[in-house]
Amino acid sequence: MMGMQYGGFPRALVTVLFLVTAVECFRNLVDSEGGGEAGSSSLLGGTTPKARLEAGKQRIEEAKMRLEKQNHVQLNSGVYRKETLAALSNKRSLINLHDPELPDNKDLDLGDANAETAAKQVVQRITSNLENRMAGLFEKATTAECRAKIGEHFSYFINAIGKEAPMPFANARFTNQCNETKYDFDDLPPNISIAEIQNKSYQPPKEEAEYIDDPENLKLCYGVMTHANPNATIRLVEALYEVGHSFIIHVDAKENSADTYNALVEYASSRDFIHILDDPFRVRVNWGGFSMVNATLQILRYAFAVDRPHMAPLDFHKFVHMAATSYPIVSNTQIRRRIASYPLDANMFSVVLKGMNPSPDVWQYFVECDDAMHRIYRLPPLTEGRSGVDLYTASQWFVLSREFAKYLADPLPGTFVFDFLPYVEHVAIADETFFGTVLMNTPFCHKHHNDNFLHLQFDRWENEVDEEKRDPRKCLMPKPDHCGRSPTTMTLDYLSVLELSEQMFARKFDDDMDPEVKNAVDIIRAREERALRGEKEATEAISRETVNVSFSGHGVLIVAQETVNDEVPLCLGLGDAKNQVRLVPCFFDWVPPTFVPGWETGAVIADETQWHNRWEIGPCSSDGTLERLANGEMNMTPGAYSPGGPRCMMTQMDGLRTGRCLDAESEESEPGGPVQVFPCVHRWHQYVSFGNGDVAPEGSIHTSIPGYLLSQAEHEEDEQEAYLCIGVPGHEEKDSGDGTGSSDDASLPPLREFNGTALVTRRCSDEDAVIEWVYVPFIVEDDETVPVLNETQPDAKNNSTSNDTNQVNDEL
Structure with a gap:
């Protein structure tokens, strides 16, 4: 085993922590008074059973101390507390005891060996499948740092078995701070429909909430995420800019985004309302990874000058999160008026208001490194009955109140977001789980309007694509046909749908695929802008053209x-x-x-x-x-x-x-x-x-x-x-029967x-x-x-x- 190397990182080394724990457990199970031959083990640091056992215990304590010291997770510039990963699972997994792939230990000489030797033989036998699994994970992980991270997180689960300790997050408990009535979608009260629940709105009378006095005074901060095509980002900024608005742009930290980053830095250099996140605050963003959440949090932290003592927070009323592949489909006046028609503390999110309650069989624990997602094992799902809170699916594109944006940007100890971050770091498609779950389990749920004003049309599922043409990044789960999907690209034939969507923004647009659709949208936006501004000619033109x-x-x-x-x-x-x-x-x-x-x-x-x-x-x-x-x-x-x-x-x-x-x-x-x-x-x-x-x-x-x-x-x-x-x-x-499809007397x-x-x-x-x-x-x-x-x-x-x-x- 030790002779096999992967990129300079010993394949067996990643299993040391849980192997020594398993050896100790087997020693206690084997009825032996000791004595037998003492094999050598440089890994365990001794030549006698007692010495190896003491060395093993010391390694366990060192590993334990190292994990306890890692009570923080570094999100680039943002530091968040990391909960202890151990948690107790009350459920026991049942296995097929006659599974031919399970190891058969009958051929091992276990009766005459001492406890430690017998334990070592069995552990080496039963870890062969783990070794194969690890080798598969290492196919996607090329750096020593990433392989070490995978091995570390793998060991959390194996150590839990060896030490009869809780599995990671199995005992995680949270406090739901939202006291709204929750409905069982499968057992709704009379006269309550799912549509009524989903159409949740927050637009109280003016005397019951604070509204901005004049939409013209509304200041928006746009947080934009991009990785390529700087011209698309520049066009988006120029389409949305009005005096008082600001833009914070995050460019993917991968090397192939360097040209985009440099172009946007140059563009922003003469425009003080544009802020480009620089290193070390840029994140390498990967499809399905927590990195998407991290990048958004970095934008929010910049907006409030968190960890930036040299600068003041930006001045804005609302934070609008969007991708550079988005584009406005109504006029800027319409955007301001629509947002201003809701209270300043309103949060516009599209959330599925039924808790996920995912099956334990499909909810998986991931780590992200080497620009990829690596599936370790099952992640205990959070449900209100078991964990105190439900998970929710929501769009990662939204319009936030300043208050909620600050809550996310600078999570304080004792808050839900502070405690939830270590868990969601290991969730696939974390961006669609994190923001909605935080909203629906905090007091901000009372100020939620369930619409993010974004038109989004999804394409087919990735598993519907021919297997050889699938994007493996979107098929992360154990079952190969359990895949994700991406938004449909808007094209010119979609123009009327965009116009009638009743939304303010749409995605996604691709200037290479269809360079004309934005031009057509701009014509509609300009005409609407002139009409809303009261220009007589534009108003009459719309009147003539309206069907x-x-x-x-x-x-x-x-x-x-x-x-x-x-x-x-x-x-x-x-x-x-x-x-x-x-x-x-x-x-x-x-x-x-x-x-x-x-x-x-x-x-x-x-x-x-x-x-x-x-x-x-x-x-x-x-x-x-x-x-x-x-x-x-x-x-x-x-x-x-x-x-x-x-x-x-x-x-x-x-x-x-x-x-x-x-x-x-x-x-x-x-x-x-x-x-x-x-x-x-x-x-x-x-x-x-x-x-x-x-x-x-x-x-x-x-x-x-x-x-x-x-x-x-x-x-x-x-x-x-x-x-x-x-x-x-x-x-x-x-049909006449002659193949022509008709007849004289038909x-x-x-x-x-x-x-x-x-x-x-x-x-x-x-x-x-x-x-x-x-x-x-x-x-x-x-x-x-x-x-x-x-x-x-x-x-x-x-x-x-x-x-x-x-x-x-x-x-x-």
């Missing part, structure tokens, strides 16, 4: 054009089947006989319509034009960036699913997926466009598939059209035969399968002679529904 589909402030029925003159006109609606969108009767059965030809060109009375058929169209993006014609059809003109024209949200106006969006199967890009209504999430599959006969059939409703999905399909040699239209299954010409079945049929997405090129629609406004009639239907009357009209409130909550 008006408000239908006189009411709503619209979306009628299948083919059925307009049928006895039962069919509409886009829900019927009685949960969220599924179907072709359903537009009206109660006594209404159509009262119609005259051309009724679709006017308006109908709301109370004559089924409540789940009433839709609101809008808001819509501004690139292109959209107008309802006199015949009820929708006329679309493409925009400069949008060949499919404006994209709009379509939401339910009445009934139990009021406010839900039409959804093309939640990102499913293949045809045949069901069309449904779902809580609005401002993603591409919830925005629709209207066909003009160019990219989609005239009169159709369609979604536009993002460019990144089209690229993936092309790479995988899958056929993927850029647009999917709403249609019904089975509504196409019958005919389409009439749409009236599809009454109640669930709608699906179809290829827009399959025109026979696509439904053409007309749009009929409805009005609210106050005339008492018109039957007014309350919410219980649909049952009396043979329009039974099983959609009660509890069912909606379950679906949410």
Whole structure:
């Protein structure tokens, strides 16, 4: 064993600390009076059993003292107390006693050997698997320092077994300082939905909290993290800068970021509002590592001049954390006004408000060195029942109050953040665990608005990529298919989604992949800025370009054009089947006989319509034009960036699913997926466009598939059209049997035969399968002679529904 070397670091040396402990334990277990042959061991420093045992005990005490001295962890310039790693685990792992890979000690001569010799033989046998595991870890660790760190942390677990001591962090206990009511998402009280919990807001009346008097006076400190492309960082700064704002920029400390660092230092040299973190405060940032948290903390520490006696804290009201791959998608005036509409002590975070409660089998203990994550063993998960607190998942991009930013930057002994740092240092994807967990277990939870104002669209999981093309940094867990993912890159075809997202920022942008999308965003931002500043010309331009589909402030029925003159006109609606969108009767059965030809060109009375058929169209993006014609059809003109024209949200106006969006199967890009209504999430599959006969059939409703999905399909040699239209299954010409797909006497079945049929997405090129629609406004009639239907009357009209409130909550 000792003959094998890895980079000058003896392979067996890393196991010495736990081997000597195990030897002592085995000696106590073996019933021997001593005596036998005394082998030599230079590692244990003696030639007799007694001498080796005493030397072993001394080594253990030295190791113990060294670990006790390491009661601090150095985070570059920031020093935080490190808790003792030992903790007691009450659970015992069960193993398969007949596992052929487990060592069999029957061939060892254990009966005649003394206790120490017997113990040494067994320990050498059972540590072979540990040796193999260590060799695997050392494949990624190339420096002696990193291998020593891995060996040290590995020994914490092995020593715990040998000394019958607690495993690291198994007994960790914390105090939850947030006394907010917590809900069990699996057992919610009546009339409380997950959506209500997740839509948590903090925006009390002006007399109950402190607000800034004038948004013009709001001072923002932007903390920006970057590693490459200095021009992207410079453009971000110049897009956001206003007098009073400041920027703190952290450049990755890796060698390949040196040019970026030098370029930004030069750029900042003539701008006193830009601060570039210098060595030794820069961090080597790695995907999934605690280094991401550390880099953010270094930015915050600079903002408050922690450990910098020569400088004063920066002057700001709010701290905005963002990546250099982010970009503002609204005007600076809008940013200031939106943030100023919340109290100064508000913290804007996107947090999943259900505690993680991760399985012990998947929650792993990592160390980070040599620019990589190294998995050691299992990390006991924190839960409120076992540890006093829950872990929470949250975005690492946020808007902080000055008070909370200071709490994170300079953690004081006795605070939750002070005690939590040593634990989270060993968590994978620590940045998505640390900030949300600190927020939700401290008094700052009461001042939490659950939105970080950042539009983020994630790409596919890394395990969905061909194995040979996967990024191994994103697959850290024991199971090879348990991987992470990264945000989707914003491209020009995503412009309308960004415009309608109702967020202030978006990521990620890549100037090499799409250099035009930021230019288009800047046009929208500039136009909005001029309008908010009251410039008449810009305001009038927006008024002219805004798509008006408000239908006189009411709503619209979306009628299948083919059925307009049928006895039962069919509409886009829900019927009685949960969220599924179907072709359903537009009206109660006594209404159509009262119609005259051309009724679709006017308006109908709301109370004559089924409540789940009433839709609101809008808001819509501004690139292109959209107008309802006199015949009820929708006329679309493409925009400069949008060949499919404006994209709009379509939401339910009445009934139990009021406010839900039409959804093309939640990102499913293949045809045949069901069309449904779902809580609005401002993603591409919830925005629709209207066909003009160019990219989609005239009169159709369609979604536009993002460019990144089209690229993936092309790479995988899958056929993927850029647009999917709403249609019904089975509504196409019958095949004649000769391979042509049609025959002289072939005919389409009439749409009236599809009454109640669930709608699906179809290829827009399959025109026979696509439904053409007309749009009929409805009005609210106050005339008492018109039957007014309350919410219980649909049952009396043979329009039974099983959609009660509890069912909606379950679906949410």
